[in-house]
Amino acid sequence: MPAAAQDGRWLAVAMLAAVALVWSTPLLWMTVAAFRPQNFGGLDMASLLPDFAPTLANFAEALDSADFARLYLNTLAVCAGILSVQLATVTLAGYAFARLQFRGRDLVFYLFLLQLMIVPPVLIVPNLVTIVGLGLYDTLLAVMAPYFASAFGVFLMRQTFRTIPRDFEEAAMVEGANWAQIVWRVLVPLARPGMVAFAIVSVTAHWNEFLWPLMVISNPDNHTLTIGLASFTRGAESASQWGVIAAGTFLVAAPLLAAFTLFQRQFVNSFLFSGVK
Amino acid sequence: MQTWKSLVAAGAVSLSASLAHAATEIELFFPVPVEGKLAAEMKNLIERFNTEHADIDVTPVYTGSYDETNIKTRAAIKAGRPPAAVIMSANFILEYQINGEIEPLDGLIEANGLTADAYMDRFWPALHGNARFADKVWAAPFHNSTPLLYFNKEHFVEAGLDPENPPATWQEFVDAAKALTVRDGDRITRYGFMLPGNYDYLGWIMTALTMSNGGQYYNAEYGGEVYYDTPSMLGALSLVRDMIFTHKVTPEGVTDGKAVSTAFFAGDASMVMLSTGSLSFIRENMGDRYGVAFVPRNVRNAVAIGGASLMMPKGLSDDQKAASWTLINWLTSPEISGHWSRFTGYFAPNRAAYDLSEMKGFLEANPDAQVALDQLAYARSWFATFNTVAVRKALEDEVQAVMSGDREPAEALAAAQAKADEIMRPYVEQTALKLPQ
Numbered sequence: 001m002p003a004a005a006q007d008g009r010w011l012a013v014a015m016l017a018a019v020a021l022v023w024s025t026p027l028l029w030m031t032v033a034a035f036r037p038q039n040f041g042g043l044d045m046a047s048l049l050p051d052f053a054p055t056l057a058n059f060a061e062a063l064d065s066a067d068f069a070r071l072y073l074n075t076l077a078v079c080a081g082i083l084s085v086q087l088a089t090v091t092l093a094g095y096a097f098a099r100l101q102f103r104g105r106d107l108v109f110y111l112f113l114l115q116l117m118i119v120p121p122v123l124i125v126p127n128l129v130t131i132v133g134l135g136l137y138d139t140l141l142a143v144m145a146p147y148f149a150s151a152f153g154v155f156l157m158r159q160t161f162r163t164i165p166r167d168f169e170e171a172a173m174v175e176g177a178n179w180a181q182i183v184w185r186v187l188v189p190l191a192r193p194g195m196v197a198f199a200i201v202s203v204t205a206h207w208n209e210f211l212w213p214l215m216v217i218s219n220p221d222n223h224t225l226t227i228g229l230a231s232f233t234r235g236a237e238s239a240s241q242w243g244v245i246a247a248g249t250f251l252v253a254a255p256l257l258a259a260f261t262l263f264q265r266q267f268v269n270s271f272l273f274s275g276v277k
Numbered sequence: 278m279q280t281w282k283s284l285v286a287a288g289a290v291s292l293s294a295s296l297a298h299a300a301t302e303i304e305l306f307f308p309v310p311v312e313g314k315l316a317a318e319m320k321n322l323i324e325r326f327n328t329e330h331a332d333i334d335v336t337p338v339y340t341g342s343y344d345e346t347n348i349k350t351r352a353a354i355k356a357g358r359p360p361a362a363v364i365m366s367a368n369f370i371l372e373y374q375i376n377g378e379i380e381p382l383d384g385l386i387e388a389n390g391l392t393a394d395a396y397m398d399r400f401w402p403a404l405h406g407n408a409r410f411a412d413k414v415w416a417a418p419f420h421n422s423t424p425l426l427y428f429n430k431e432h433f434v435e436a437g438l439d440p441e442n443p444p445a446t447w448q449e450f451v452d453a454a455k456a457l458t459v460r461d462g463d464r465i466t467r468y469g470f471m472l473p474g475n476y477d478y479l480g481w482i483m484t485a486l487t488m489s490n491g492g493q494y495y496n497a498e499y500g501g502e503v504y505y506d507t508p509s510m511l512g513a514l515s516l517v518r519d520m521i522f523t524h525k526v527t528p529e530g531v532t533d534g535k536a537v538s539t540a541f542f543a544g545d546a547s548m549v550m551l552s553t554g555s556l557s558f559i560r561e562n563m564g565d566r567y568g569v570a571f572v573p574r575n576v577r578n579a580v581a582i583g584g585a586s587l588m589m590p591k592g593l594s595d596d597q598k599a600a601s602w603t604l605i606n607w608l609t610s611p612e613i614s615g616h617w618s619r620f621t622g623y624f625a626p627n628r629a630a631y632d633l634s635e636m637k638g639f640l641e642a643n644p645d646a647q648v649a650l651d652q653l654a655y656a657r658s659w660f661a662t663f664n665t666v667a668v669r670k671a672l673e674d675e676v677q678a679v680m681s682g683d684r685e686p687a688e689a690l691a692a693a694q695a696k697a698d699e700i701m702r703p704y705v706e707q708t709a710l711k712l713p714q
Binding site: 065121124125128129131132137211214215218219220223227230231232242 | 341
């Protein structure tokens with residue numbers, strides 16, 4: 001029996017490895033192509049094998065094609081700005097829906113969840129009208145504003161709070177804590193895995209976002225990474241310089257990849273805890 | 278007291294100085310539809326414009342692809358922040374006119390002492406249909422293209438074909454594609470012909486094939502009709518199906534335009550149908566190993582133009598309008614038009630560009646650019662209707678299904694026609710079907 005169990009285990013590992021390979025192929029190709037010399041003559045463009053003479057020329061051209069320092073800074077500002085406001089709003093709203101008793105609570109909550117059903121492009125014009133009305137057109141704040149509240153985040157935090165036994169809060173109440181103290185000193189520390197999981201989803205989504213920043217930003221000084229990348233790599237009517245595209249994409253994706261590698265264990269634990277996949 | 282006075286004086290001086298130099302600030306939305314450092318070159322051009330025009334300060338705003346530029350422009354207009362000028366896909370102009378969102382240029386043209394006829398006469402006749410309609414001039418052509426047949430000369434020689442005599446008819450075209458395809462048993466190692474199957478590009482290539490087959494594709498006079506379910510379109514789509522599934526000279530499924538040109542560079546495809554906008558890029562990568570030819574004909578030579586025009590949204594101040602008009606005239610001048618054409622491969626819409634010595638020398642050195650220009654004589658207006666993008670996608674989805682082997686041409690076209698009619702219905706009901714009570 002142990003032998004059979006051992007076999008099954010190897011089989012599982014082999015299958016997982018195969019799936020992992022399929023998932024990582026685009027990343028692998030991106031890395032290899034980014035360092036490959038420009039060459040349309042050969043068929044090796046699509047090859048996953050690294051070139052024998054790696055070059056940094058693609059990176060030089062990509063860096064020369066856009067002001068990456070500014071793009072990084074803008075993207076960081078947008079992601080950090082959105083996340084910090086979101087953490088406040090989703091925590092408070094999640095607490096309200098999880099713990100406070102008020103009339104129509106569940107109805108309001110489900111209405112809130114309905115937002116998840118709306119395709120974002122539908123909201124471009126109404127959002128833009130609001131942004132112009134607020135005098136925010138063509139500012140980084142305008143890129144962030146529509147995301148300050150998040151239905152997904154509220155849902156996640158509500159579920160997270162509900163898994164925390166009430167005993168903790170009751171103990172705090174006995175000690176004389178008010179609701180704000182309960183949220184800040186008891187629930188938030190216990191809900192940290194949920195917040196980390198939400199942070200990853202939020203930062204990845206806004207780091208990669210293209211359409212809304214393109215709509216609301218006109219001044220090149222306010223562009224984010226995705227727009228900067230697109231401005232020199234995309235072409236509808238023509239072929240592409242794959243090496244430069246790969247290098248540019250590498251530059252855009254690298255910070256997220258690095259962050260994920262560094263904090264991998266914590267991320268995985270958070271996802272397991274919160275049930276987000 | 279003294280310092281206070283001098284401060285005020287200094288303030289007044291700097292204020293009047295800044296007033297004197299208060300340039301009219303405007304924005305130009307521009308898409309990057311082709312590969313190459315187009316975004317960088319557009320910024321160079323606008324910098325040059327700004328130095329030459331001290332009273333105008335233009336900000337060039339990159340706005341993505343043609344479709345994204347369309348979305349952003351529409352949203353900006355609806356939000357009350359219209360740009361002063363937009364380089365807009367030439368076939369989207371009609372919708373802005375239908376929606377009443379752009380300024381006719383006639384008043385500005387007359388203020389320059391020109392008639393609308395004289396103004397339009399600057400541009401190639403094939404470009405007039407997408408710029409001047411409903412009795413007014415709505416746009417100024419900026420860079421334009423037609424689809425071309427690019428072929429690999431070395432493969433032609435290898436296959437015993439004459440590279441100086443590329444296929445001109447569909448029969449010659451299919452024969453050449455068969456001769457050029459290389460097989461290793463059942464596996465195809467080199468395709469005789471490839472065409473881009475991605476949105477926008479596919480619709481445009483289908484237009485070229487249908488028009489070469491005698492078709493009109495759409496009603497150029499009225500934005501509520503397309504001719505999808507017709508013999509001319511059926512012939513064109515059947516040709517594509519046959520090349521994939523009967524002759525097996527074209528890969529099955531949807532190939533992106535970028536992948537098509539990459540396959541051409543790599544020698545994996547011997548003939549491809551791509552835009553003149555790719556000409557400079559292909560020249561850079563293929564050297565003298567390629568040739569270009571007209572899109573082959575079945576009934577006649579005909580293709581649709583592509584490319585973009587400059588248009589002016591409504592809602593601008595008089596100063597902005599004047600600045601925008603100066604910019605539009607500068608960008609479409611023979612000199613800039615010619616420069617942009619040599620940089621990209623698009624032909625210059627302004628005919629006078631070809632009288633300049635730089636352009637004459639360029640055409641002599643690059644006869645392939647001359648072929649593109651010659652085909653202009655057979656070019657027609659580009660498909661434009663109410664809700665152009667959705668009507669176009671109605672066809673493209675069905676053509677893609679045929680290319681993947683999921684649908685037969687006849688049923689695909691019937692479905693595409695029904696879908697397109699449904700999309701145009703609101704407009705048709707407001708116009709052609711709005712009858713006296």
